[in-house]
Amino acid sequence: MRFFLAFSFLLLLACNSTSQTTVSSGDTASGVDPSMPDYRYDPPTDGTVEEFDTTTDYWKEILTNQEFNVLRQDGTEPSFSSPLNDNKQAGIYACRACGLPLFSSSTKFESGTGWPSFYQPLEPKYVMEEVDxxxxxxxxxxxxxxxxxxxxxxxxxxxxxxxxxxxxxGVALNFVPEADL
Ligand SMILES: [Zn+2]
Incomplete structure (x- = not known):
């Protein structure tokens, strides 16, 4: 049982892998779901990030089950499952929950992991980094x-x-095309 659990965790944590996998490099938004709800895009007016504290019920109301699992319960989506992994459009990736702009398409790169990957956040103060x-x-x-x-x-x-x-x-992010900014 212990080995099984360890193996499961390895799969779960495959985000560590940097194995190179060839991914089709379409230059369109073909993988982006056009029926995606109009999530919030809410940049701070003066660049200051005010902490947003709310209830679990609120998050359950505005997030899908998978979004809730990732954003509020530290879950991990399956690799290569997000249409945003292949998204090559210019724009901003905002927090799916609160709309804070987090990453720019200009720093996105193909990591081969199956998860959207960036080499830096839009603003260092817009993300928190903590040892896990x-x-x-x-x-x-x-x-x-x-x-x-x-x-x-x-x-x-x-x-x-x-x-x-x-x-x-990808489910933790909301892509906002440059034209809509
Ligand atoms: Zn947020």
């Missing part, structure tokens, strides 16, 4: 600085100029 020692590993968890929603993890094996790889769950 669960599952017998030491990783750095990345969360939204406004609503504390879990986004993913950051690893020190990304491309230059930062050398960082922000490995994120």
């Amino acid at each position: 020692r669960r599952y017998g590993m030491e990783r750095t968890e990345v969360s939204c600085a406004r609503c504390n929603g879990h986004l993913g993890h950051v690893f020190p094996d990304g491309p230059q100029p930062t050398g960082l790889r922000y490995c994120l769950n």
Whole structure:
């Protein structure tokens, strides 16, 4: 049983993997769900991030079950499951829960992991980074600085100029095309 659990955790934590997998490189938004609800895009007016604290009921009301599992319960989406993994459009990736702009398409890169990956956040103060020692590993968890929603993890094996790889769950993000900003 212990081995089974360990194996399950390895699958769950496959975000650590940097194995190169060829991914089709379409230059369209074909993978983006056009029926996606109009989630909030809510940049701070003066650049200051006010902490947003609310109830579990509120999150359950505005998030799907999978979004709730990732954002509020530190879950992980299956790799290659998010249409945003292949999204090559120019725009901003905001927090799916509170609308805070978090990452720019200009820092997105193909990591081969199956999760949307970026080499730096839009503003360092828009994300929180905290050491996560669960599952017998030491990783750095990345969360939204406004609503504390879990986004993913950051690893020190990304491309230059930062050398960082922000490995994120697509369901925790809302893509806003440049034209809509
Ligand atoms: Zn948020």
